[in-house]
Amino acid sequence: MSSTVSEFRLPDLGEGLTEAEIVRWLVAEGDRVRVDQPVVEVETAKAVVEVPTPYAGTVTVLHAAVARTVRVGEPLLSVARSSGEEGEGSGSVLVGYGTGATSGPRRHHRPRSRRPRGAGGAPAAIPAASAAPAASPATAASAATAASAATAASAAPAASAAPAASAAPAASAAPAASAASAAPAASAAAAPAAASAMAGGTAAAERPRVVSPLVRRLAREWGVDVRTVRGTGHAGLILRRDVERAAAEARLAAPAPPTETRPAAGLPAAGLPAAGLPAAGLPAAGLPTAGLPAAGVPEAGSRAAAAGLTGAASRAVAAGPGEERTALSPFRKAAAATFTRSRREIPEATIWVDVDATPLVAAREATPAGPGLLAYLARFTVAALHEFPVFNSRFDADRQEIVHLDRIDLGLAVQGDRGLVVPAIADAGTLTTSALDAEIRRVVDAARAGAATPAGTFTLNNYGVFDVDGSAAILVPPQVAMLGIGRIIDRPWVVGGAVTVRKVAQLSLVFDHRVCDGETAARFLRRIADAIENPAAAIAHL
Structure with missing residues (x-):
């Protein structure tokens, strides 16, 4: 049995x-896939x-070592396929990048239509339009999964070569059907080929046009059925933003939890007086990261850790005497570029205020089963953003315009194994305190x-988990503001003319000075501080 070797390259x-x-x-060399x-x-x-292979067979070569950075289009592995092996191009990877050239002829193992025979058993004449290779079901399916016209052309050259008069274009089942029904006078000998092309085109049209493993994984984790998602990319390609929109719409369509006026929130309060906001498992902080990668990484002890990966520090390269150089991971490269851009482009300013959080802490301790402190702070923040929408906007430097956003996607800074990430609660402005608490748990765990x-469109940063009071944070475009809160600790505080011990924290706000003045920023920050110091009155007006 003959075999060919296919090279699988890193897909887009x-x-x-x-x-x-x-x-x-x-997998390892010698494994069957x-x-x-x-x-x-x-x-x-x-x-x-995780990246899936478009080939079935035996792995012959792994082209890249662990911790190596591979560019799109570079080889990942080679697979030896026997002549009877299942074909390539499943649609899970981007055809043109993931599916490299093979060392042997390409084979399609789907049933093919037999050429109709005329009287006497002689092969009937087949019109040139019907004979175009574009009518092949395998080619039609392959072209339908391509992310762009160029990629589709490289994946199925026959599709671009098909005459315009073809009764069954590769990219669409509908033209095939209409051509077959609208031309009854056409040769009956072309019917089997047209029917075969229509069946192949229909299968391709029904397959969701998702080529990115990242988008597929996002859809699975959010419970989004990609078959119901309308793609906005080229030729209906489903992009990440399409899945995000579908997930947000599904949450909005779900029954809203009952509105409550009592203190509430669900994060543990262990160590509360000393640590401020709930510590274990809550969003951590550091520098603001609205434009940073929106996903975390596995925790210590996860598959990455089990694989012995120690991060960028394990990849020191040649250096001069007394030096040690460490290559940046893709994550750190993205973060470095974002922070550099921020310092170069954004004239940021920071203001801060100490707040007496004693009433809020007392309310939280009185309802152990209710929402946590961070959920309360999130609720106060989105209420203030409704009142001061300029902080839920972005700045268009090219057009010198402030772009106001109609939805609040609240980002939460989370410290992961590979660095700081910022998952976001979609449409947080429509959620109750209890619903925010549940979403905080979900997005932090997911990150x-x-x-x-x-x-997110605005970021909330909890410095308290690091046992510090605050930070002169860095704004990350396109966000224009970020709120931070430090640890809640016992401090002397004057109440009614007498010094007493209170639970005190520091609130800080960093903002883009191009979108507003300090007076507006001060009123926004003071609105949140007042809600913390008098939560009962704030909740009554929410």
Whole structure:
């Protein structure tokens, strides 16, 4: 039995990503693999994802070592396929990048239509339009999964070569059907070929046009059925933003939890007086990261850690005497570029105020089963953003315009194994305190597990988990503001003319001075501070 060797190259993972770092191999040389089987785990600037192979066969070569950075289009592995092996191009990877050239002829193993025979058993004449290779079901399916016209052309050259008069274009089942029904006078000998093309085109049209493993994983984790998603990319390609929109719409369509006026929130209060906001498992902080990758990575002890990956520090390169150089991971490269751009472009300013959080802490302790402190702070923040919408906007430097956003996607800074990430609660402005508490738990867990999450329009940063009071933070475009809160600790405070011990924290606001003046920023920050110091009155007006 003859065999061919197919080279699987790193596919285009979407979102403009150009490279990925090998976290660990899920197969070894000599292993048997099937189509769509995950073969390698890679880290991009967005998330850690598993990449499936479009080939079935035996792995002959792994082309990249663990911790190596591979660019899109570079070889990942080679697969030896026998002549009877299942074909390539499943649609899980981007055809043209993931599906490299083979060393032997390409084979399609789907049933083919037999050429109709005329009287006497002689082969009937087949019109040139029907004979075009574009009518092949395999080619039609392959072209339908391509992300762009150029990619489709490279994946199925026959499709672009098909005459315009073809009764069954590769990219669409509808033209095939209309051509077959609208031309009854056409030769009956072309009917079997047209029917075969229509069946292949229909199968391609029904297959969701998702080529990015990152988008597929995002849809699975959010419970989005990609068959119901309308793609906004080229030729209906489903992009990350399409899945995010579908997930947000599904949450809005779900029954809203009952509105409550009592203090509430669900995060543990262990160590509360000393640590401020709930510590374990809550969003951590550091520098603001609204434009940073919107996904975390596996925690220590996860698959990445089990693979012995120690991050960028394990990849020191040659250096001069007394030096040690460390290559940046794709994640850190993205973060470095974002922070550099921020310092170069944004004239930021920071204001801060100490707040007496004693009433809020007391309310939280009185309802242990209710929402946590961070949920309350999130609720106060979105209420203030409704009142001061300029802080939920972005600045268009090219057009010198402030672009106001109609939805609040609240980002939460979370410290993961590979760095700071910012998952976001979609449409947080419509949620109750209890609903915010549940979403905080969900998005933080997802980020720490390495899942991709949408970017926010405003970020909330909890410095208290690091046992510090605050930070002169860095704004990350396109966001124009970020709120931070430090640890809540016992401090002397004057109440009614007498010094007493109170639970005190520091609130800080960093903002883009191009969108507003300090007076507006001060009123926004003071509105949140007043809600913390008098939560009962604030909740009554929410």
